[in-house]
Amino acid sequence: MSATAGEFRSLLDQFADGWNQGEPGRMADAFLPDGVYQPGPFDAPLKGRQAILDYWRDVPLAQSDVSFRYGEIFVAGPWFSTEFRCTYVRRRTGESVDVRGALFCETKDGKIAEMRMLWERRMAPRSGA
Numbered sequence: 001m002s003a004t005a006g007e008f009r010s011l012l013d014q015f016a017d018g019w020n021q022g023e024p025g026r027m028a029d030a031f032l033p034d035g036v037y038q039p040g041p042f043d044a045p046l047k048g049r050q051a052i053l054d055y056w057r058d059v060p061l062a063q064s065d066v067s068f069r070y071g072e073i074f075v076a077g078p079w080f081s082t083e084f085r086c087t088y089v090r091r092r093t094g095e096s097v098d099v100r101g102a103l104f105c106e107t108k109d110g111k112i113a114e115m116r117m118l119w120e121r122r123m124a125p126r127s128g129a
């Protein structure tokens with residue numbers, strides 16, 4: 001039996017809320033223990049929840065004013081995809097960052113088995129600079 005868009009929305013909400021709230025553990029918990037996360041098309045995939053947590057661990061230290069949101073969810077069996085936008089401010093430099101892209105996920109047992117992200121990032125100088 002295939003999962004519904006609502007079930008996938010719940011996983012995305014967990015991932016998004018973790019990023020927005022600076023809780024990388026919450027993001028990693030959306031994945032299976034042996035889940036795979038590929039941050040970009042030319043990046044090596046990260047395998048396992050611990051590797052995923054380690055990748056996101058510095059988010060609360062490096063980013064503030066985070067706003068991750070996503071669009072309509074497209075479902076095909078255990079797979080789903082959506083467009084996303086994430087904006088944040090780099091704590092160290094004050095630069096505003098705007099990331100836009102798409103993510104593609106395969107699920108199993110109510111968790112993300114694999115997530116691949118394709119994105120583009122643009123930066124603006126800090127206000128008043």
